[in-house]
Amino acid sequence: MAAELEFERPIHELEKKIAELKSFMEEKDIDLTDEIQRLEEKLSRLENSTYSEMKPWDRVQIARHAERPTTLDYISYLFTDFIELHGDRLFGDDEAIVGGVAFYKNLPVTVIGHQRGKDTKENLRRNFGMPHPEGYRKALRLMKQAEKFNRPIICFIDTKGAYPGKAAEERGQSEAIARNLVEMAGLTVPVICIVIGEGGSGGALALGVGNYVHMLENSTYSVISPEGAAAILWKDASLAKKAAESMRITAPDLKELGIIDEIIEEVKGGAHKDPKRQAEEIDSVLESSLNNLLSMSQDELIEQRYEKYKKIGQFGFVNDSIVVK
Amino acid sequence: MIKGLFVKKKKYATIPTGKVKQDVPEGIMSKCPECKHIMVTKELKKNLLVCQGCQYHYSMSSQERIASLIDEGTFTEYDADMISKNPLDFPDYLEKLESDRKKTKINEAVVTGEGKINGLDVTLAVMDSRFRMGSMGSVVGEKITRAIEKAIENKNPFIIFTASGGARMQEGVLSLMQMAKTSVALKKLSDKGLLFISIMTHPTTGGVSASFASVGDYNFAEPKALIGFAGRRIIEQTIRQELPDDFQTAEFLLKHGQLDGVIHRSDMKKTLGTLLKIHSEGRR
Numbered sequence: 001m002a003a004e005l006e007f008e009r010p011i012h013e014l015e016k017k018i019a020e021l022k023s024f025m026e027e028k029d030i031d032l033t034d035e036i037q038r039l040e041e042k043l044s045r046l047e048n049s050t051y052s053e054m055k056p057w058d059r060v061q062i063a064r065h066a067e068r069p070t071t072l073d074y075i076s077y078l079f080t081d082f083i084e085l086h087g088d089r090l091f092g093d094d095e096a097i098v099g100g101v102a103f104y105k106n107l108p109v110t111v112i113g114h115q116r117g118k119d120t121k122e123n124l125r126r127n128f129g130m131p132h133p134e135g136y137r138k139a140l141r142l143m144k145q146a147e148k149f150n151r152p153i154i155c156f157i158d159t160k161g162a163y164p165g166k167a168a169e170e171r172g173q174s175e176a177i178a179r180n181l182v183e184m185a186g187l188t189v190p191v192i193c194i195v196i197g198e199g200g201s202g203g204a205l206a207l208g209v210g211n212y213v214h215m216l217e218n219s220t221y222s223v224i225s226p227e228g229a230a231a232i233l234w235k236d237a238s239l240a241k242k243a244a245e246s247m248r249i250t251a252p253d254l255k256e257l258g259i260i261d262e263i264i265e266e267v268k269g270g271a272h273k274d275p276k277r278q279a280e281e282i283d284s285v286l287e288s289s290l291n292n293l294l295s296m297s298q299d300e301l302i303e304q305r306y307e308k309y310k311k312i313g314q315f316g317f318v319n320d321s322i323v324v325k
Numbered sequence: 326m327i328k329g330l331f332v333k334k335k336k337y338a339t340i341p342t343g344k345v346k347q348d349v350p351e352g353i354m355s356k357c358p359e360c361k362h363i364m365v366t367k368e369l370k371k372n373l374l375v376c377q378g379c380q381y382h383y384s385m386s387s388q389e390r391i392a393s394l395i396d397e398g399t400f401t402e403y404d405a406d407m408i409s410k411n412p413l414d415f416p417d418y419l420e421k422l423e424s425d426r427k428k429t430k431i432n433e434a435v436v437t438g439e440g441k442i443n444g445l446d447v448t449l450a451v452m453d454s455r456f457r458m459g460s461m462g463s464v465v466g467e468k469i470t471r472a473i474e475k476a477i478e479n480k481n482p483f484i485i486f487t488a489s490g491g492a493r494m495q496e497g498v499l500s501l502m503q504m505a506k507t508s509v510a511l512k513k514l515s516d517k518g519l520l521f522i523s524i525m526t527h528p529t530t531g532g533v534s535a536s537f538a539s540v541g542d543y544n545f546a547e548p549k550a551l552i553g554f555a556g557r558r559i560i561e562q563t564i565r566q567e568l569p570d571d572f573q574t575a576e577f578l579l580k581h582g583q584l585d586g587v588i589h590r591s592d593m594k595k596t597l598g599t600l601l602k603i604h605s606e607g608r609r
C-alpha cells in the first residue's frame with residue numbers, strides 16, 4: 001500500500017486488529033471466532049458508511065492516489081491491438097499525453113489520454129501528466145486522423161492541468177488548448193470523454209469537448225486545483241479541503257450542474273482497489289455511449305455537441321426574477 | 326474625427342459614455358504611471374488614453390473602446406440586462422457583482438453588440454477589466470456565444486477585444502465550461518466562412534487566453550499587453566528561475582510567433598477598417 005488515505009485510517013486499523021486476532025488464534029490455539037466475526041461485521045458496517053458518505057476531499061485523495069489506474073491501464077483492459085503513435089510533427093513528442101489506434105470490440109477507434117506516472121521516475125518522464133503545447137497538438141493530430149478515417153475517438157482525462165512553464169508559454173500553450181476546443185467542436189466522428197482521475201482546468205478541457213462526457217465516481221473536474229483556489233480566495237493553500245467543498249468539483253456536483261452525462265460507479269474504496277473490475281464498469285458505459293452515437297450522422301454529431309455546450313451556464317436578467325437556464 | 330466621438334455622447338443610446346469622465350484620471354492633469362509624464366487629461370482622452378510621452382496604453386473601459394472604434398451612432402447593444410447568478414452559493418459573490426455594477430455602470434464583464442466600422446457591419450464583443458478583472462463566468466460566456474450566433478445570423482464579421490484575468494473562480498467549473506461553449510460557437514462561425522478577429526488587450530490570461538482570444542483568423546494585441554496562460558509567479562515557482570522582463574508581453578508573443586501583429590491604439594480603427602474592407606471585397 002503506497003499511501004494510506006486519511007479518511008480510511010479507521011478501516012485500516014480495524015483490519016489490522018482482525019488480522020492480529022487471527023494470527024493470535026492460530027499461534028495460541030484459542031478460539032476467538034466470535035470476537036473476529038463481531039469485528040468483521042463492524043468492519044463491513046464501517047466500510048459501508050465510510051464509502052457511502054465520501055466527502056469531496058476524500059474523493060480528491062482517491063482521484064490523486066498514486067496507484068489509481070491511468071490511461072494506459074484502461075487501454076490495456078478495454079482495447080486490443082493498441083498501437084501508440086507519437087509526436088506532433090511540429091516540435092516533439094509529449095509523453096504527458098498518449099494516443100494511438102486500437103480495436104474496441106472489433107471497432108477501429110482512436111484513443112487519447114493524459115498519462116501520469118506511478119513512480120517518480122515515470123512521473124519525471126511524463127511530467128506528472130502535465131502537458132506542453134506539443135501534447136495537445138499531438139492529440140489534435142490524432143483526432144484529425146481519426147476523423148479522416150471515420151473512427152470514433154475516446155479521450156481519457158487525467159491531469160492536474162497544463163504545465164505552467166516558460167517553454168510552454170513560448171510555444172503557445174494558450175493557442176494549443178484553444179485550438180483543440182474549437183477543432184473538437186467540429187469533429188465529424190463520435191467523441192467520448194471520460195474523466196478518470198483529476199480533471200484540472202484548461203489542460204483537461206483540451207481533451208474534453210465531446211458528445212458525451214462521463215466521470216468516474218471519485219474523479220474531480222475543476223477550474224483550478226483546491227490548493228490554487230484556496231490560495232486565491234483566502235490567500236492560504238492549506239485551506240484546500242474547504243475549497244474542495246465549496247468549488248463543487250466532484251462527479252455528483254458536475255452531474256447536478258448539468259455538465260457531465262453519466263457517473264461511472266467505482267469499486268468500493270476507489271478504482272485502484274480493483275482496476276480490472278473498474279475497467280468493466282467503464283466498458284459498459286462506453287459501449288452504450290458508442291452505440292448511441294454510431295447511429296448519428298456527421299451533422300447530427302456536431303449539432304449534438306453544439307447544443308450540449310450551449311446550454312451550460314446559469315444566468316438571469318436585471319428585471320427578471322425567473323432564472324433562465 | 327475621433328475627437329468628436331467622445332464629446333457627442335448623446336447619440337449613443339445604449340452605452341452611456343457620460344461616465345467616462347468620472348472614471349479616467351480625475352482632475353485637469355494626469356500623470357503617466359509609467360514615465361511620470363504629465364498631460365492635460367482632456368488631451369490624454371483625445372489621444373485615446375495613450376501617454377504622449379512613452380506611448381503607455383491606459384486601460385480602456387468598454388464604453389470608451391466602443392466609442393473609439395464604432396462609427397458614431399451605429400452601435401446597438403445586445404443582452405445589456407443579463408446578470409450573473411450565484412450558482413455555487415459563494416459567499417460575498419453577489420455583493421461583489423453589485424459593487425462592480427455600480428462602479429462601472431455595466432452589468433457584466435463584457436459588452437456585446439453590432440455597429441459599423443468605416444461603414445462596414447461588424448458584430449463586436451468588448452471585455453471590461455474593471456468588472457471582476459474581466460473574468461469569465463456564465464454571463465460572459467453566454468453573451469459572447471449569443472453575439473457569435475448573431476454574427477452568423479447576420480453574416481457579419483466578429484471582432485472581440487479581450488481583457489480578462491481568466492475564468493471566474495466563484496462560478497467554478499461552470500466558468501471553465503464557458504471556454505468550450507464559446508469555442509463550439511466559434512467553430513460554427515468559422516465553418517460558415519465568416520471572419521473572426523481577436524485583439525488582446527491588457528491583460529488577457531488564463532481561460533480567456535486559452536479559448537477565443539487565441540483562435541482568431543487574425544490575432545492582434547495592443548502594445549505591452551500582458552498575455553499568457555499561466556501566471557508569472559506560478560511559472561517562476563515551478564521552474565525555479567526568474568523570467569525575463571518582457572515575458573508574456575504582446576511583444577514577447579510576437580517574437581515567438583503567437584501573434585499576427587502588435588497594433589498601436591491610434592492605428593486600431595484604421596487597421597480593422599482595412600481588414601474588413603479586404604474581406605468585404607472578397608466576400609463570396
